[in-house]
Amino acid sequence: MIELQHIKKRYTEQDEAVIKDVTVSITPGEFFVMVGPSGSGKSTILRMIAGLESITGGELLIDGERMNDLPPKSRHLSMVFQNYALYPNMTVSENIVFGLKSRKVDRATQFQRLSDALTMVDLTDFSSRYPRELSGGQRQRVALARSIVSGADIILMDEPLSNLDAQLRESMRYEIKALQRKLGITVIYVTHDQTEAMTMGDRVMILNDGIVQQIGTPIQLYQVPENTFVAKFFGTPKMNVIPGVTDWQNHGVAINTPFDPDALVGIRPQAAHINQENKDDLAISLWLASMTYIGSDTLLFGTINNRDETVQFKIKGMANLSSQQYVTIYVSREDLYYFDLAGQALATVGV
Numbered sequence: 001m002i003e004l005q006h007i008k009k010r011y012t013e014q015d016e017a018v019i020k021d022v023t024v025s026i027t028p029g030e031f032f033v034m035v036g037p038s039g040s041g042k043s044t045i046l047r048m049i050a051g052l053e054s055i056t057g058g059e060l061l062i063d064g065e066r067m068n069d070l071p072p073k074s075r076h077l078s079m080v081f082q083n084y085a086l087y088p089n090m091t092v093s094e095n096i097v098f099g100l101k102s103r104k105v106d107r108a109t110q111f112q113r114l115s116d117a118l119t120m121v122d123l124t125d126f127s128s129r130y131p132r133e134l135s136g137g138q139r140q141r142v143a144l145a146r147s148i149v150s151g152a153d154i155i156l157m158d159e160p161l162s163n164l165d166a167q168l169r170e171s172m173r174y175e176i177k178a179l180q181r182k183l184g185i186t187v188i189y190v191t192h193d194q195t196e197a198m199t200m201g202d203r204v205m206i207l208n209d210g211i212v213q214q215i216g217t218p219i220q221l222y223q224v225p226e227n228t229f230v231a232k233f234f235g236t237p238k239m240n241v242i243p244g245v246t247d248w249q250n251h252g253v254a255i256n257t258p259f260d261p262d263a264l265v266g267i268r269p270q271a272a273h274i275n276q277e278n279k280d281d282l283a284i285s286l287w288l289a290s291m292t293y294i295g296s297d298t299l300l301f302g303t304i305n306n307r308d309e310t311v312q313f314k315i316k317g318m319a320n321l322s323s324q325q326y327v328t329i330y331v332s333r334e335d336l337y338y339f340d341l342a343g344q345a346l347a348t349v350g351v
């Protein structure tokens with residue numbers, strides 16, 4: 001169990017804290033993802049857990065023991081970095097067992113762990129190659145193997161797939177996740193990629209400006225976002241959040257909207273359809289600026305009620321519409337999200 005209790009980080013006296021007040025418990029065997037935009041503080045938290053960065057305030061406990069001031073090697077964890085940091089003049093095998101050698105683990109154990117790890121990451125045939133003779137994905141797997149043989153119960157990973165091409169990144173996501181399940185290890189994984197967070201995380205913590213926005217399963221974050229930041233972060237294309245609903249009514253643009261004037265309304269692009277399905281569907285008059293047909297769907301780009309911000313909808317199939325005119329689209333009321341003007345979610349009550 002890894003517990004962060006009111007963790008804070010300030011790099012210098014004069015600057016404001018980059019991590020404001022983070023509290024979370026990570027359970028053994030969990031795949032825990034920290035996600036957020038660049039500069040939100042993900043790596044800082046990971047490095048504080050690893051012991052590579054001092055903790056300004058709060059408590060870090062691992063299995064109930066206070067870790068704040070212990071050196072990295074006393075924390076029983078292993079870290080995989082973005083740049084794999086393999087030794088160029090050592091073979092794959094030598095790289096993997098390097099840590100065990102320096103800890104003077106006996107040769108038989110070294111050999112056994114190496115052979116298990118090579119099998120696990122599917123690199124047995126590459127064991128005597130040098131890093132320069134491997135692809136990026138293979139190098140990454142060597143780095144993972146090295147973490148795994150370390151025998152640590154907790155592995156920290158900071159954007160480990162960021163240097164890989166899209167295809168490899170996708171397959172590695174599954175390999176890492178499968179390996180983690182098989183070994184029952186705890187992984188804390190940092191990424192700025194929403195898809196990676198959603199596909200890998202048992203639970204995901206989303207950060208912005210050093211403040212936790214929400215912690216939950218991927219389904220909870222998608223279905224019940226606690227604020228507009230979370231709502232817009234997950235989902236492609238991102239959720240439309242439309243302010244000033246009374247305006248719509250006054251302009252007769254939204255045809256049947258008894259909305260609370262103090263609310264923002266969130267509509268996921270794929271919730272829209274061009275035929276009315278229920279008689280109380282919300283009807284929206286959209287100025288359709290342009291459309292893109294992307295095979296399975298059509299993306300609509302436009303504006304509502306002459307607002308500057310572009311809204312985007314995604315319609316199934318090839319939409320039979322023309323751009324540069326008003327079109328009516330429909331959204332089921334159950335598919336609407338409501339937020340207050342500060343962006344905090346309101347209970348989704350029927351309106």
Ligand SMILES: Nc1ncnc2c1ncn2[C@@H]1O[C@H](COP(=O)(O)OP(=O)(O)OP(=O)(O)O)[C@@H](O)[C@H]1O
Nearest residue numbers: 011012018036037038039040041042043044045192
């Ligand atoms: N050594 C440092 N000294 C001072 N400020 C730092 C230091 N390291 C990071 N910061 C600042 O702390 C904040 C959080 O940085 P951090 O690297 O944790 O973010 P991140 O979410 O991991 O970003 P990225 O996705 O870009 O890696 C940023 O504003 C950054 O400029």
